[in-house]
Amino acid sequence: MPDNRQLAIILFADIQGYTSIMHLDEQLASASLHRFHNELEVKVTTHQGRIVNFYGDGALCIFQNPVEALYAAMELQLGFQQTPVIPVRMGLHSGTVVTEGDKVYGDSINIASRIESVGLPG
Numbered sequence: 697m698p699d700n701r702q703l704a705i706i707l708f709a710d711i712q713g714y715t716s717i718m719h720l721d722e723q724l725a726s727a728s729l730h731r732f733h734n735e736l737e738v739k740v741t742t743h744q745g746r747i748v749n750f751y752g753d754g755a756l757c758i759f760q761n762p763v764e765a766l767y768a769a770m771e772l773q774l775g776f777q778q779t780p781v782i783p784v785r786m787g788l789h790s791g792t793v794v795t796e797g798d799k800v801y802g803d804s805i806n807i808a809s810r811i812e813s814v815g816l817p818g
Contacts, residue, residue: 700795705765705788706808707745709736709772710754712783712817728782729753735775743768748800756808758800762790777818787812 711717711732718725733750740747740757743764748756759765769786776782789811791804 701792701802702795703760703790704793704800704804705759705762705790706793706805707740707757707759707765707769708754708787708805708808708812709757709784710751710812712785714753724780728780732776732782732784735772739768739772739775743771748798756800756805758793773818781818783817785812785815785817787815 709732711728714725714729717728729752732753732755736747736750736755736757740759743759744761745757745759745765745768748758757768759768765788769788773784773786776784787808787810789804789808791802791807793800793802793804
């Protein structure tokens with residue numbers, strides 16, 4: 697089996713309280729989700745990253761360049777602070793990931809996910 701390990705910068709992002717937003721205002725939740733997806737697709741690609749997967753109101757992205765990952769995260773958060781505000785939490789972590797086709801996994805991804813889950817939106 698070939699070694700498919702690589703160093704990557706992992707960005708996890710999600711909309712905090714999305715289920716509550718959906719419960720209160722489905723139209724706002726849907727618009728927020730579409731904007732979240734669109735902004736990620738633009739900013740991650742612009743900064744030479746790749747969206748590995750969308751998980752409903754969350755996303756897993758990887759970058760090879762830590763500076764580009766940081767700029768993407770900052771631009772995303774600044775954009776999500778524009779009205780209407782989208783409460784997005786993010787976690788960034790660097791570490792080794794294993795790639796198999798389009799799939800990416802490893803403990804570094806779990807760490808990025810944990811960082812995101814304790815983050816504050818914005």
